[in-house]
Amino acid sequence: MTEQKVALVTGANKGIGYAIAAGLGALGWKVGVGARDPQRLAEAVSKLQAEGVDAFGVRIDVSDDASVAAAVASIDKLDVLINNAGITGTLPQEPTTVDPAVLLEVVNTNVLGALRVTNAALPLLRNSAAPRIVNMSSGTGSLTEQSSTNDPARTGPINAAYSPSKSMLNAVTVQFAKELADTNILINLACPGLVATDLNGHRGTRTPEQGAAIAIKLATLPDDGPTGRFFNDDGEIPW
Numbered sequence: 001m002t003e004q005k006v007a008l009v010t011g012a013n014k015g016i017g018y019a020i021a022a023g024l025g026a027l028g029w030k031v032g033v034g035a036r037d038p039q040r041l042a043e044a045v046s047k048l049q050a051e052g053v054d055a056f057g058v059r060i061d062v063s064d065d066a067s068v069a070a071a072v073a074s075i076d077k078l079d080v081l082i083n084n085a086g087i088t089g090t091l092p093q094e095p096t097t098v099d100p101a102v103l104l105e106v107v108n109t110n111v112l113g114a115l116r117v118t119n120a121a122l123p124l125l126r127n128s129a130a131p132r133i134v135n136m137s138s139g140t141g142s143l144t145e146q147s148s149t150n151d152p153a154r155t156g157p158i159n160a161a162y163s164p165s166k167s168m169l170n171a172v173t174v175q176f177a178k179e180l181a182d183t184n185i186l187i188n189l190a191c192p193g194l195v196a197t198d199l200n201g202h203r204g205t206r207t208p209e210q211g212a213a214i215a216i217k218l219a220t221l222p223d224d225g226p227t228g229r230f231f232n233d234d235g236e237i238p239w
Helices: 015-026 038-050 067-073 100-110 112-125 144-147 162-179 208-219
Strands: 007-008 029-033 052-058 080-083 132-137 186-190 230-232
Touching: 007 015, 015 029, 015 038, 015 052, 015 080, 015 144, 015 208, 029 038, 038 052, 067 112, 080 208, 100 112, 100 162, 112 132, 112 162, 132 144, 132 162, 132 208, 144 162, 162 186, 186 208, 208 230
Parallel strands: 007 029, 007 080, 029 052, 080 132, 132 186, 186 230
Antiparallel strands: none
């Protein structure tokens, strides 16, 4: 009998994170639903369980060291980590007027949050036969895209916090891949596309389920799959 795989998805009480949890659950996985708010967490877990998912709640604030440590300590087994939690920060974010505190807040969640959770989870992942890490990025984090067009539909609005935080997440992920190259841990970046979520005021054109598809694909890569790469549904994205 195949051993049940276990995943932890941060920011999973709604939106793309919830859809990822539901998608992995539909594959028969046990899924840790990570979220900060205890009530929203309980509601999400109950809803997933009602849909037949083997889900359990993990209260976690990725911006807080102690919360991350306690959350990971509550898990006995882990095969896949999906760092999905993220914020946009207060808008507008024109670089000439943005409050540096906003940039620090966004980086603390979107970059350092993924770093914290990954490092806390690595001892568990090293015990897995097929460990995978997926960091949820954004096409707006592609420096190639940002510098090649002024089309907001492709690059998003001008901002000095959110997009640069995703560029930094991309860069940090590459460094993780280099350090973990001699292990069986595959770590990659997923771009969900412009998904209608609370993060963008539901202005997106894709569903959470569509946005979750690439993360699920990267979470279930074969042992000879890529690592340290950046993907969307269409393939690899230029940095």
